[in-house]
Amino acid sequence: MTASAPHTWSTAPSTAEQWVDRAREVAALLAVDAVARDRAGATPHAEVSLLKDSGLVTLLGPVEHGGAGLDWSTAYRVIREVAVGDGSIGQLLGYHYLWFWTARLVATPEQVAAVEERATRERWFFGGAVNPRDSDLTIVDEGDEIVFTGRKSFSTGGKVSDVTVLEGVLEGTEEHVFAIVPSRQDAIVFNDDWDNLGQRLTESGSVEIRGVRVPWSDAAGYVDKRFRPRVYNTLNVPLIQLVFTNFYLGIARGALTAAAAYTRDRTRPWPFAHDVKGTAVEEFHVLDTYGDLQAKLWAAEALADRAAGVIEAINTHPDTVTERERGEAAVVVAAAKQRAIDTGLEVGTRVFDVTGARATANTVGLDIFWRNIRTHSLHDPVAHKRAEVGRYALLGELPEPTWYT
The missing domain is CATH 1.10.540.10 (Acyl-CoA dehydrogenase/oxidase, N-terminal domain)
Structure with a gap:
C-alpha cells in the first residue's frame, strides 16, 4: 500500500x-x-x-x-x-x-x-500566509469587518488546506491581526509556483490575498477592536522553529534508514582494499561512518526532546509565562535547530560514502533527503541561531522576540 x-x-x-x-x-x-x-x-x-x-x-x-x-x-x-x-x-x-x-x-x-x-x-487542515520577510498584508477597517489585501511569496499548505491563517497590519496603526479564513474562496489565489530543490510537496508557493473579508469578531485576540497582549503571544516562533528541528531530524533518520538498507542489500565491498571483505557491512570505514552518524543523530534528537520539554513546561502556565522563561526556551530551541541542521546535512551527504556510486541513480532516490533539509534549512540563517546561543553563553543575553527569534 x-x-x-x-x-x-x-x-x-x-x-x-x-x-x-x-x-x-x-x-x-x-x-x-x-x-x-x-x-x-x-x-x-x-x-x-x-x-x-x-x-x-x-x-x-x-x-x-x-x-x-x-x-x-x-x-x-x-x-x-x-x-x-x-x-x-x-x-x-x-x-x-x-x-x-x-x-x-x-x-x-x-x-x-x-x-x-x-x-x-471537521478535521480542518491548516495552511498559513504569514511569511514575515514580505510586506505585511494590509488590513482596512470597514466597520463590522476587516479586509485583508496583499501578496505573500510563500504560503505553505496552499491548495491542500481547508483554512488559511492570515496576518496583517491594520491600516494607519502598528496593530497586527491574525485571522483564520476558508482557503477556498475567490479572494485567495494560490499561484502554483512552488518549484524548488526540495520539500517539493509542501505547496509553499505564493498567494494573492485580494480583499478577504473577516468579521471583527474573528480577529484573533481582539475585543471591541482592541488587543490585549501577553508574553505567550510570542511563543509562535519557538514553537515553529522546533517544528523545523523535528522534521529535519526525521528526514535525517529517513536518510540513514534508507542508506543502511541499501548498504546491506546492494553495496559491494571494495575489491582493491588491503584487507578485502566479503561484504560491504564488514568494511571498517562503513561501520565507522554509520556509527558516527547514528551517534550524532541520537545526540541531536536528545537535544530536541529537551527543548520540547522546555516548551511543554511553558504551556502549563501560558497566562503567566515570563519573558525570561520565553527567552531561555528560545535559546534551547535555537541550539536544537542548529544541531539538527548540521547533523541532517552531514547525514544526507555522507550516506553516499557508504552506499557507493550506484546509489546515485535517480531510481534510488537518496538525493531527496539532502535536498529537503538543504532547502528548508535556508528558511532563516542558522548563523543567527548560533549567535543567539553564543550571546546567551557568553553574555547571558536572552533573544528579543522577533518574527524569527
Whole structure:
C-alpha cells in the first residue's frame, strides 16, 4: 500500500505512545513511493487525506470534540516520525499543528473554544500566509469587518488546506491581526509556483490575498477592536522553529534508514582494499561512518526532546509565562535547530560514502533527503541561531522576540 492508496484505521490510539506508533504507520506508507511522488511533484491531496484518516491532524484537538487532546511533546515526536517517511508531509503536518495552535497563542478564550471545536470536529487542515520577510498584508477597517489585501511569496499548505491563517497590519496603526479564513474562496489565489530543490510537496508557493473579508469578531485576540497582549503571544516562533528541528531530524533518520538498507542489500565491498571483505557491512570505514552518524543523530534528537520539554513546561502556565522563561526556551530551541541542521546535512551527504556510486541513480532516490533539509534549512540563517546561543553563553543575553527569534 502507498500514500496515494485509500487507508482507514478502525480504532483510534489511546495513549501518546500509540499515537507515535500511528505516525510510524503513516510514515511507512509514505516511504513506499516517496521518491516517485517527489519526482512527480503533484499536489499532495492524497497525502493530506492520509493524515486526516489516520487521525493525526486532530492530535492537539480537545478530546470532547474528537481530538486526542495531546501535548506538543507528542506532536513533535509525531512530526519527526512522519518526516522519516516523507519530509514534505512532515513539514505540512508540523505547520498544521502550529497554525491550529494560533488561537491558543493569540485568541480570546471564547475564540479558542469555537475554533478548536470546529477544527477538530471537521478535521480542518491548516495552511498559513504569514511569511514575515514580505510586506505585511494590509488590513482596512470597514466597520463590522476587516479586509485583508496583499501578496505573500510563500504560503505553505496552499491548495491542500481547508483554512488559511492570515496576518496583517491594520491600516494607519502598528496593530497586527491574525485571522483564520476558508482557503477556498475567490479572494485567495494560490499561484502554483512552488518549484524548488526540495520539500517539493509542501505547496509553499505564493498567494494573492485580494480583499478577504473577516468579521471583527474573528480577529484573533481582539475585543471591541482592541488587543490585549501577553508574553505567550510570542511563543509562535519557538514553537515553529522546533517544528523545523523535528522534521529535519526525521528526514535525517529517513536518510540513514534508507542508506543502511541499501548498504546491506546492494553495496559491494571494495575489491582493491588491503584487507578485502566479503561484504560491504564488514568494511571498517562503513561501520565507522554509520556509527558516527547514528551517534550524532541520537545526540541531536536528545537535544530536541529537551527543548520540547522546555516548551511543554511553558504551556502549563501560558497566562503567566515570563519573558525570561520565553527567552531561555528560545535559546534551547535555537541550539536544537542548529544541531539538527548540521547533523541532517552531514547525514544526507555522507550516506553516499557508504552506499557507493550506484546509489546515485535517480531510481534510488537518496538525493531527496539532502535536498529537503538543504532547502528548508535556508528558511532563516542558522548563523543567527548560533549567535543567539553564543550571546546567551557568553553574555547571558536572552533573544528579543522577533518574527524569527
